[in-house]
Amino acid sequence: MSDEARVVLSVLGGEVGALVAALSALPALAWERPTRCDPWRVRDVVGHVIVVLSRVPDMVAAPAPERAGTTAAAYYRADGRFSDDTNDERVRTAQRRAADPDPALLVRDLVDTGRTVVEVCREEPADRVVRTRHGDAMLLTDFLTTRLVEVGLHGLDVADAVPREPWLGPAATEHLLRLLFGPRWQVAVDATGDPITLLRRATGREPVTAEQRRVLDQLGLRHLALG
Known part of the structure; x- marks a missing residue:
C-alpha cells in the first residue's frame, strides 16, 4: 500500500475500535433508541456500518478495473445510489444485519468485519483500483476514505442518540x-x-x-x- 493508504487504513481501524469500545459500554435499552437516521435505531445504524465494511473484502477479491474514475468526494453524488428504491434496500439490509437481539453478537460482528477489512487491504498495491457496488472504479485508498465517512459520521449519530460525548478521534x-x-x-x-x-x-x-x-x-x- 501507499503511505497514504496505510494512514487511511490505520485511522479507519482506529475508529472501528473506538466504536466497538463505545458500543460495548452501552446498556441494552440504548440499542433500541431512535437515531436521526430515521427509521433506524442505534442497532440498525450499527448494522449499516457492518454492511458497508463487509463489502470491502469482496471488492478486493474481485478483478481490478484498469483505472480509477471516481474520487471519494464524487462517490457521494446524488444519483441512483440515493434513489427511493436504493434507500429502501439500504434500510432493510441494515435492519437484517442488526436483527439478532443480543447486542454482544453485533459487537462481535463489527470486530470481525473490521479486522477482515484491515487484513485484506494492507498488502494491496498502492495503485489498487476496486469496483464499487454502484459501478464506480476507485482507488482503494479513496474507497477506504468513504468507509471512514460511514464509520465516523454514523459514530456521531450513535453518540448523539445514546447520548454521550462523541469519540471521533483527531486523525x-x-x-x-x-x-x-x-x-x-x-x-x-x-x-x-x-x-x-x-x-x-x-x-x-x-x-x-x-x-x-x-x-x-x-x-x-x-x-x-x-x-
Whole structure:
C-alpha cells in the first residue's frame, strides 16, 4: 500500500475500535433508541456500518478495473445510489444485519468485519483500483476514505442518540474535514470554533442558518449526498 493508504487504513481501524469500545459500554435499552437516521435505531445504524465494511473484502477479491474514475468526494453524488428504491434496500439490509437481539453478537460482528477489512487491504498495491457496488472504479485508498465517512459520521449519530460525548478521534476528524473542505479545512475549523460542530453542520447533522450556510460555502464545502 501507499503511505497514504496505510494512514487511511490505520485511522479507519482506529475508529472501528473506538466504536466497538463505545458500543460495548452501552446498556441494552440504548440499542433500541431512535437515531436521526430515521427509521433506524442505534442497532440498525450499527448494522449499516457492518454492511458497508463487509463489502470491502469482496471488492478486493474481485478483478481490478484498469483505472480509477471516481474520487471519494464524487462517490457521494446524488444519483441512483440515493434513489427511493436504493434507500429502501439500504434500510432493510441494515435492519437484517442488526436483527439478532443480543447486542454482544453485533459487537462481535463489527470486530470481525473490521479486522477482515484491515487484513485484506494492507498488502494491496498502492495503485489498487476496486469496483464499487454502484459501478464506480476507485482507488482503494479513496474507497477506504468513504468507509471512514460511514464509520465516523454514523459514530456521531450513535453518540448523539445514546447520548454521550462523541469519540471521533483527531486523525479521523482531520481526514473527514479534508474531504469536505480540502486544504482549507483548518480555516473552516477556526471559523466555526469546534471541529465536531463543523462536521455536524457540513453533513446535515445540525441545522444551519442561512448565514452559516453562506459561510460554509465560502469556505469551500463540498456538498456530499449522504442519503
